[in-house]
Amino acid sequence: MEKKLDLLALGEVLMRLSPVQNERLTQCATLEKQIGGAELNVVAGAVNLGLSAGIISKIPQHMIGDYAEQEICRNKVSTEYLAKDRESGARLGLYYYEYGANPRKPQVVYDRKNSSMYRICEQDFPEEMYSAARCFHTSGITLGLGGKVRETALEMIKKFKKNGALISFDVNFRGNLWSGVEARECITRILPLVDIFFCSESTARLTFGKEGNIKEILKSFADEYDLQVVAATRRTVHSPKLHTFDSIAYERKSSCYYEENPYENIDVVDRIGSGDAYISGFLYGLLKENGGCQEAVEYGNAAGALKNTVCGDILLTTPGEIEEIIRSHHSTGIDFELKR
Amino acid sequence: MEKKLDLLALGEVLMRLSPVQNERLTQCATLEKQIGGAELNVVAGAVNLGLSAGIISKIPQHMIGDYAEQEICRNKVSTEYLAKDRESGARLGLYYYEYGANPRKPQVVYDRKNSSMYRICEQDFPEEMYSAARCFHTSGITLGLGGKVRETALEMIKKFKKNGALISFDVNFRGNLWSGVEARECITRILPLVDIFFCSESTARLTFGKEGNIKEILKSFADEYDLQVVAATRRTVHSPKLHTFDSIAYERKSSCYYEENPYENIDVVDRIGSGDAYISGFLYGLLKENGGCQEAVEYGNAAGALKNTVCGDILLTTPGEIEEIIRSHHSTGIDFELKR
Amino acid sequence: MEKKLDLLALGEVLMRLSPVQNERLTQCATLEKQIGGAELNVVAGAVNLGLSAGIISKIPQHMIGDYAEQEICRNKVSTEYLAKDRESGARLGLYYYEYGANPRKPQVVYDRKNSSMYRICEQDFPEEMYSAARCFHTSGITLGLGGKVRETALEMIKKFKKNGALISFDVNFRGNLWSGVEARECITRILPLVDIFFCSESTARLTFGKEGNIKEILKSFADEYDLQVVAATRRTVHSPKLHTFDSIAYERKSSCYYEENPYENIDVVDRIGSGDAYISGFLYGLLKENGGCQEAVEYGNAAGALKNTVCGDILLTTPGEIEEIIRSHHSTGIDFELKR
Amino acid sequence: MEKKLDLLALGEVLMRLSPVQNERLTQCATLEKQIGGAELNVVAGAVNLGLSAGIISKIPQHMIGDYAEQEICRNKVSTEYLAKDRESGARLGLYYYEYGANPRKPQVVYDRKNSSMYRICEQDFPEEMYSAARCFHTSGITLGLGGKVRETALEMIKKFKKNGALISFDVNFRGNLWSGVEARECITRILPLVDIFFCSESTARLTFGKEGNIKEILKSFADEYDLQVVAATRRTVHSPKLHTFDSIAYERKSSCYYEENPYENIDVVDRIGSGDAYISGFLYGLLKENGGCQEAVEYGNAAGALKNTVCGDILLTTPGEIEEIIRSHHSTGIDFELKR
């Protein structure tokens, strides 16, 4: 049966406020405003790469909420399952981001508590939603919001699974939302439902107590919870403005590992959302026609690397551009330096 | 006994985020950030006019709180009684402001709930604070925040009164914070402690049920609660960009009314804080050497009119400038049109 | 039978480049970029007011075309019938706009020749399109582009008409596109197919040779071509920054004229698109539930007046806001001056 | 004998630094930089209207001087007689300008002392310069700089006069440069050499002790010093953003007065340089083919009114535009409101 969308994700929509490039938050006269949020970034990136996708979330019914909705529409992400919070005092969660410059690290100040997302509930959405997508994605950030959000997320995972959707989950551990122990307990509870699992090496070790090298860790997750694919990104930070990026994935079915040469000397314009863009690319590589783990890793790496060069949380790109990034990355001959 | 400061005010410090002049909140790429808050506006304006003053408030201990503190310092407002909220998740209240253009009205979206101000308590401040100022000012907005904030405010009024400070109170009714009934009940409870009272004619009628003309209303307040002075501003809005502004005050001691020709054809650059600037000017006129009600009204009107021409919530001016505005307003002869 | 959309319009999508407010085009360092076009403005405004609508047009398949498409999506206008021009050298038509200040008039420099719109043809669109909307709108600008565009437009009018859509047409005469004689000949040919007709008084006189007062002119059009409604806007330009705006409509069925008090003292932020916004409001008033000519005129006037206060070609608003503008316009009592 | 240029003017080149429109100088994060100076404004405006003209001045040989020179070139003003100051510590005079908004007046802070202009001397320029122009212009500002500048200016007036140039002089009295007594003594010394004289009514009264109405004052100047033409502008300041502007001129030869309906409701974007633009227009009207006093007043008024709508000190316009402003000003019928 044909699904309406390739991908639906549940997560909070946030407004990001950041100074123009190198200024400090305490000194800047203006703030650039942008829309993001881990899961929104994943679906928006996926749409820009070629999938059809939508966001499941709740935003306030006022001008700031309208702004968020319009930005989501701008990225052609479906807002069919974007609930509106009409209560007085409804707020859009936000965060302040200060860019880094070696030896000063980038910094985030969160102000997301008590946002409209905290009032999300199953009744905000129609039952047909659960059969509307081939794949459902959420992350540990959503679970970490706790309370009703977590409950709703857990219920949604079950319902989407039941309706035949692939379940994709990114641990995305944030110590300021919950403790490692709480995260571990909650996530291990849903892992049996998960098909595609993203977890960084350090979180695997610190939160899940995994040991061995990264390959052993990935395999261990896959075997323990019968996951189809497990992937981990690797980022080397030479400076806040210069990174190296790649990843490794393990497919249970084939018992194969997938990786390729890293993207080096990435000119980091804006690192926020590059991990999410990796997932956009990964899911695109997996879900596209003739896709698979090799494609997932290649599109994931290219998308993650490319996102670092794009302002804002969301991977702004086109299918043609990502193909060219990959082709250029694999090319060994002479390459033009300017597209015209 | 000589007091350390002329004026102390209790109120929330807010960050204002607004588009560049005429853009809508949904469309602008950047937001100008500024610091305001009714009572902060009053003390900052008063300092810029020549008084010494400080703010009593609570702000978060992170970059956004630091920004607020630095802006307060920039205006030479004492931060000695500015408490820091070191809890994780501490937030600075904020509001979004969209400028109007006839027939589109200016709009505010508040996001001030659960800010650090909500955690203020008497223990945040030393006892010597209550004898540090000649005058204490707060407003209905602070009381309207409710809970611990209101309790703290009520206690502070009592303590400052006991220590010989003049008590200044601005009703500043906001329907989105509390109901008229709740406001009336709370405010009438503190009115017996108040010396200088500011209330708009419409609030006097709607919330306090006053009748008669504005002179009768002012006198009725003064007589009923034994207030030294009661004042009300009058604003005629020809368009969001063109106002007329003046005020009237009643002094109980002399049974006199004070008013003067209104400021007409005010080029409104930013109306926010013009009512607070009026209070800055009024208190300056009252508390300055050889001050009195006549001076209070003249400085209040000039400060209120001038504030409309200044970007941001706070009256940026100098003592010399306000004198010149008043002189020019009263002048009947030829006047230069450019200061050089 | 239920139609998919309320409104579809055919017209060119243009990029507007303008200096920041008061600078001259020869001096400004940067240009603000925005998306507009007479018919796009109509549908975008209509969507923002509450209709469902789409644009029929052709844009280039490159970054500038992508920008246009994203802005259209942002306004929730359907892009289902937005054709892509994949030829090398494809271009988006553009125009430069300089704001005026009395006695300097606003100025436009067009650079729209040979854009992708000039390559539009019926084969770019599926046949089902003609039965997708309750109303089809286009204007004399589209016809004035000439050649294949005009042919396509004429064919579309016929097909939409045949499929039961209301045909809405705005003369929008532009002397730089075609002569009055050519316009008259072409437009009178399609008028028998038109249901809702918009024509300014001066164009009616100069181009169509109408005589008598405005009421006689409107009636004469309606009678001659069996039009359901004919409407004309009236704009008094006190200065490029201060307008008065209203309109008059004649309904043939009822032989009634509809008008109301004009919107006076409009603070003109950006006059471009205010005539189009009038049509957005007019069609909304006509097509909405329980709509009619009275509603058409009221929503049209409010939308036209409001657009003047909004940056860019498109009426950015919400259904709630327009209701409030109308309510406030009709209100005679005291009105608040700031929404919070 | 054909002269190389229509006009040469002696005067200081200044850099103006001003906040974006409505901000105060104490609060703005950035300053717009522009080039001006009374006499430069006159020649630049004249070139933009159609004359050929050059500036006689001295500027530093460093990046800020280069900036000034490039802006002068941009306006096609000849820099052939622009001397360079190669001394270490050479500086370009500057001033800070804050826009006004009623009741806050525009303000200037000068920082022009000890600039390269103060080191100007006759040896900086070739003798052929004195026969290079049909008309030489300078103002009381240049004389008011005192010392070597004044001496040089007086010598230049004599030499240009001797070489057959018309001498144009604008009193432009600035109390911060010299006293009225000093100005009067100096200017009356050169008046016998002057052909075209500009003096405001208030300066005529206060500094030169003239009495009677404006017509009597103009005639009295012309008769006393055998001046060809004497002109005075009139500016009514309704607010810093709204002016009325016109002028009156007296021609000795014909004993005629020239004036016309004032330009009313001028949207003042930037009033600086509007008096200089008047002189640009006046000299253009006088020096152009078939020009005369009537043309001088009409072009002067239009140029002065138009300048108020243009950012920066210099009248940015074209010959075609000024013709249209005049035509529109004199037109009584219907007029289009937008040039396209």
Next chain:
Amino acid sequence: MEKKLDLLALGEVLMRLSPVQNERLTQCATLEKQIGGAELNVVAGAVNLGLSAGIISKIPQHMIGDYAEQEICRNKVSTEYLAKDRESGARLGLYYYEYGANPRKPQVVYDRKNSSMYRICEQDFPEEMYSAARCFHTSGITLGLGGKVRETALEMIKKFKKNGALISFDVNFRGNLWSGVEARECITRILPLVDIFFCSESTARLTFGKEGNIKEILKSFADEYDLQVVAATRRTVHSPKLHTFDSIAYERKSSCYYEENPYENIDVVDRIGSGDAYISGFLYGLLKENGGCQEAVEYGNAAGALKNTVCGDILLTTPGEIEEIIRSHHSTGIDFELKR
């Protein structure tokens, strides 16, 4: 016989529109506008280095054309041979430029078809033009525009040659303008008239079928067409923000090759026009007093390297600065890091 100018170049004047540094064209709210064009860049750079030079081109007679002309004047490039296109619909060619960040390459979207340049013809220029310059320069871009532009260019080359000017030609192959075959055929036809020839190694190989190392290629061109000098630049692109740049030239007369240590670690702010700036420097080194091939290469390399650090298409510099760049490049001792 003394020529009026050192250099005249024929080429299109383009407006460049680019986002602020790192934004994408699809997301930016404003575009920076700048003037460029391969041959204009060459003459403007040459003027900034110390030559006298002019541009031969055709631009529209409207505000955008005026803007272009003013920018050309600002760079002190002679506009004596800048023809005006007064036809309605005249347009200035333009291009959109997006800066790159590794692994995202810089991108250009051209919109230059049907510009005023396409209407250039010999009748637009006086015959004396052909004897006005010591050197005439044009490039393959101008020839690639085809039709009347190419014809005009070929005629001009012949006439300038006949009048004793050195002929400088830059291949500057652009695949989007013409095919390699067409370019080769056209260019080999004019090579017998050329004195100074610029061709990149890759174009030499791909378009002209040259083989061997770069030295052999340069010599082969010089020998085959009796060229005085042939030069090729070399650019190594470590990232769009980090380049290495140098060049090699061959002089036929002396049979010598000229090169020097490359400029390494160039902080690329804006790569556009760096190849043109190389030619500015090369021609300056050749045409200046006591110039020659060694100077040509040194000034060319310094100019090309420096241009990469300057915003916009044009090399903004001074004779003193380029000398210092060269001195610093050749210096082996300690060097200051900040000029003050």
Next chain:
Amino acid sequence: MEKKLDLLALGEVLMRLSPVQNERLTQCATLEKQIGGAELNVVAGAVNLGLSAGIISKIPQHMIGDYAEQEICRNKVSTEYLAKDRESGARLGLYYYEYGANPRKPQVVYDRKNSSMYRICEQDFPEEMYSAARCFHTSGITLGLGGKVRETALEMIKKFKKNGALISFDVNFRGNLWSGVEARECITRILPLVDIFFCSESTARLTFGKEGNIKEILKSFADEYDLQVVAATRRTVHSPKLHTFDSIAYERKSSCYYEENPYENIDVVDRIGSGDAYISGFLYGLLKENGGCQEAVEYGNAAGALKNTVCGDILLTTPGEIEEIIRSHHSTGIDFELKR
């Protein structure tokens, strides 16, 4: 006896005007304005690190002076000893700064002559000032201003010394202010009064004729003038955007040298004031509780490195941040790359 402040410094307050990052001074449309000055930078940095400090200086009593004062207040630097210059024509010294990009070096154009600072005298300050601080700091720039400024500085050094303050002195040699011979003569006269001495290696060699390696140089200064500590910073400039920074200090009492691993790969956002920030950190490390030379060098290096990443002349930071920079610099294990 407890002193009121930890630190007081004497020095000029300057306004810096610089283009947005990469533009040239000749091309930028706006200039960012900031406040700096070597000694102000030292005290402002010190306050931001945790000391209490004030500036001794003289600024004009007008809007530009007010701006400077407000920025100083913003940094919580005491303005108790900031004298006001009320003379007409009073000016704030300023300098223009152009950022560099390899191979283009950063450039400064000074315009500081005849500023209000040149009119400073002892009578501007109360006698109690000399006993108000634990440490007094000034630099060779202040002495280099000459005349009354130098005399005043020399007197202040003596008085602070007499009142028990530590005397800190930074040579900060500027060839555009005085000659090396004049500097040497003046500075060696005050060195017997100095306790903490900062001198770069190159100045030590060129101006003071020191020989041997840097350790020998430092020791030689300390021994010759009985200095408590002598320190020198080392900066390696890979490009204007990439530096390495460290320092070495010698303590006479312990005969020990202090140094640590350099900060490498510093992303230089703004190098101005990094040497001053080093002194801020050094003095903080020395004067803080349990401070000493080791702490001085560590805080100095971190502060100097960090300043390079901060826009403006002043080290904007917090005590917590600097601790983290140091911890991270010394850390050898895995480190997070983003603070959230």
